[in-house]
Amino acid sequence: xxxxxxxxxxxxxxxxxxxxxxxxxxxxxxxxxxxxxxxxxxxxxxxxxxxxxxxxxxxxxxxxxxxxxxxxxxxxxxxxxxxxxxxxxxxxxxxxxxxxxxxxxxxxxxxxxxxxxxxxxxxxxxxxxxxxxxxxxxxxxxxxxxxxxxxxxxxxxxxxxxxxxxxxxxxxxxxxxxxxxxxxxxxxxxxxxxxxxxxxxxxxxxxxxxxxxxxxxxxxxxxxxxxxxxxxxxxxxxxxxxxxxxxxxxxxxxxxxxxxxxxxxxxxxxxxxxxxxxxxxxxxxxxxxxxxxxxxxxxxxxxxxxxxxxxxxxxxxxxxxxxxxxxxxxxxxxxxxxxxxxxxxxxxxxxxx
Amino acid sequence: xxxxxxxxxxxxxxxxxxxxxxxxxxxxxxxxxxxxxxxxxxxxxxxxxxxxxxxxxxxxxxxxxxxxxxxxxxxxxxxxxxxxxxxxxxxxxxxxxxxxxxxxxxxxxxxxxxxxxxxxxxxxxxxxxxxxxxxxxxxxxxxxxxxxxxxxxxxxxxxxxxxxxxxxxxxxxxxxxxxxxxxxxxxxxxxxxxxxxxxxxxxxxxxxxxxxxxxxxxxxxxxxxxxxxxxxxxxxxxxxxxxxxxxx
Numbered sequence: 001x002x003x004x005x006x007x008x009x010x011x012x013x014x015x016x017x018x019x020x021x022x023x024x025x026x027x028x029x030x031x032x033x034x035x036x037x038x039x040x041x042x043x044x045x046x047x048x049x050x051x052x053x054x055x056x057x058x059x060x061x062x063x064x065x066x067x068x069x070x071x072x073x074x075x076x077x078x079x080x081x082x083x084x085x086x087x088x089x090x091x092x093x094x095x096x097x098x099x100x101x102x103x104x105x106x107x108x109x110x111x112x113x114x115x116x117x118x119x120x121x122x123x124x125x126x127x128x129x130x131x132x133x134x135x136x137x138x139x140x141x142x143x144x145x146x147x148x149x150x151x152x153x154x155x156x157x158x159x160x161x162x163x164x165x166x167x168x169x170x171x172x173x174x175x176x177x178x179x180x181x182x183x184x185x186x187x188x189x190x191x192x193x194x195x196x197x198x199x200x201x202x203x204x205x206x207x208x209x210x211x212x213x214x215x216x217x218x219x220x221x222x223x224x225x226x227x228x229x230x231x232x233x234x235x236x237x238x239x240x241x242x243x244x245x246x247x248x249x250x251x252x253x254x255x256x257x258x259x260x261x262x263x264x265x266x267x268x269x270x271x272x273x274x275x276x277x278x279x280x281x282x283x284x285x286x287x288x289x290x291x292x293x294x295x296x297x298x299x300x301x302x303x304x305x306x307x308x309x310x311x312x313x314x315x316x317x318x319x320x321x322x323x324x325x326x327x328x329x330x331x332x333x334x335x336x337x338x339x340x341x342x343x344x345x346x347x348x349x350x351x352x353x
Numbered sequence: 354x355x356x357x358x359x360x361x362x363x364x365x366x367x368x369x370x371x372x373x374x375x376x377x378x379x380x381x382x383x384x385x386x387x388x389x390x391x392x393x394x395x396x397x398x399x400x401x402x403x404x405x406x407x408x409x410x411x412x413x414x415x416x417x418x419x420x421x422x423x424x425x426x427x428x429x430x431x432x433x434x435x436x437x438x439x440x441x442x443x444x445x446x447x448x449x450x451x452x453x454x455x456x457x458x459x460x461x462x463x464x465x466x467x468x469x470x471x472x473x474x475x476x477x478x479x480x481x482x483x484x485x486x487x488x489x490x491x492x493x494x495x496x497x498x499x500x501x502x503x504x505x506x507x508x509x510x511x512x513x514x515x516x517x518x519x520x521x522x523x524x525x526x527x528x529x530x531x532x533x534x535x536x537x538x539x540x541x542x543x544x545x546x547x548x549x550x551x552x553x554x555x556x557x558x559x560x561x562x563x564x565x566x567x568x569x570x571x572x573x574x575x576x577x578x579x580x581x582x583x584x585x586x587x588x589x590x591x592x593x594x595x596x597x598x599x600x601x
Binding site (some may be wrong): 020023024028050052054055056058059060062064065066068069070071072088089092103139197198199200201202205206207208209210211213351 | 356383387395396397398400401407408413414415417418419420421424427428430431432433434435436439441456457459460464535
């Protein structure tokens with residue numbers, strides 16, 4: 001049996017990346033994700049990998065672009081303002097079909113905001129924060145263990161679909177220390193990287209690009225991207241944690257820290273015999289639409305809780321059956337949602353008030 | 354009959370998309386000749402800029418990677434660090450390298466990345482139609498400096514070779530020109546040395562080419578050669594600005 005270690009979410013993410021075979025890390029300091037570059041600067045030399053503290057987040061994401069182009073398992077991490085700077089690079093990475101992993105340990109925005117936990121970057125992560133029609137796969141851990149497990153999975157998903165995978169964490173998940181059993185390396189059989197730049201020896205030259213001089217090629221590349229996104233939606237199960245949803249009258253839904261908070265509220269309310277459940281999306285893109293439709297079509301009401309003013313809310317509304325009651329409670333600026341407020345809203349919803 | 358001059362093997366058959374009198378074709382040819390001569394084509398990875406040379410990958414028979422505007426040095430860093438046995442060169446214009454990509458340029462040089470950066474300085478933004486570049490000369494007219502570059506409001510042209518030569522890490526920093534046969538032959542020697550610095554694992558090399566853009570200067574190809582010799586070269590003197598390995 002594997003030992004349990006006490007680790008911060010950010011450290012567990014970094015070690016899990018090493019376990020997953022990540023051998024290139026490029027990043028720039030920003031709170032609350034500084035544990036990731038600090039950990040990588042120590043560990044990468046030990047495993048023969050590359051660590052660079054770049055001159056900016058822009059530079060880091062472009063180093064990721066280069067390393068991915070030659071087939072490395074590569075990642076970068078940052079927090080909200082730094083992730084904004086990476087959007088140009090993420091758009092190019094999408095257009096050039098490059099696999100990589102990006103972690104966003106979210107803090108409060110907009111602007112420089114603050115270093116407290118927030119979830120204001122959902123739209124940016126899930127709807128495509130850069131220019132053009134593209135998606136990333138977006139995973140949302142709510143604990144240190146889940147951060148580690150999802151990080152290993154993220155690298156596989158990136159390589160299978162040649163796509164950027166974002167781990168959408170937040171300051172609570174990243175900074176909290178919890179016991180964690182480090183994951184094992186994946187044994188998944190991955191597609192051969194027969195597209196990477198290795199030097200044109202005994203084969204025609206390869207080009208990694210997102211730029212095309214004629215409309216037909218641009219159109220074709222966009223069609224290729226959309227095919228890929230459809231394939232992901234068909235093949236990848238957009239997982240949720242489902243807690244006591246079957247007999248629930250009201251289902252609280254939230255991701256990451258909000259989802260975890262929702263669960264503790266639900267546990268308390270169940271003690272008062274209030275029929276409440278929790279649906280916590282682990283995948284934000286693709287979004288677990290089907291689970292929301294399933295429960296809503298059984299007449300359950302939803303309360304969406306976010307550390308933002310209603311972003312995932314839009315995807316919940318798009319997923320549920322017609323005439324479903326969807327209420328919202330959100331807060332931001334570094335404050336966690338108030339558990340008592342969530343309780344009050346649930347009780348009111350159960351009573352049909 | 355003896356063939357004494359031919360297209361380098363490292364160039365594809367695609368006809369250059371550059372304007373007549375443009376310097377890119379000459380610089381492409383020099384690179385290709387050396388890829389042949391030094392047997393580098395099969396291990397080379399070029400990094401293409403955003404600018405007139407955005408589709409440089411169409412013309413070379415080596416692997417190529419795109420970079421966002423100004424980010425070529427960072428992309429080249431990622432490539433070289435992840436694949437140290439590759440021969441990595443970035444090819445960039447003045448807007449790309451000295452304006453939007455200045456941070457990436459300086460920091461890659463300052464880390465002494467084992468790459469070769471090829472900088473084409475023609476004093477204007479070519480692809481977007483002749484706007485002011487960071488290397489546009491004082492009083493030079495462009496579409497965004499219709500009265501000529503006013504150094505009081507637009508600042509002075511950036512001397513990139515000189516700036517990079519102030520850093521500790523770079524091994525070879527040179528400025529040359531493609532405005533005449535003698536200059537081209539000289540430039541070839543410098544480019545070969547810049548390449549050898551990398552193949553012999555001796556660090557970062559930077560080679561600036563003063564080059565012609567007759568289209569955006571409103572000059573004939575011949576006039577633009579003279580303009581470079583008379584004007585551009587006076588402000589941007591040719592020469593070796595740093596050489597840590599004179600023996601190479």
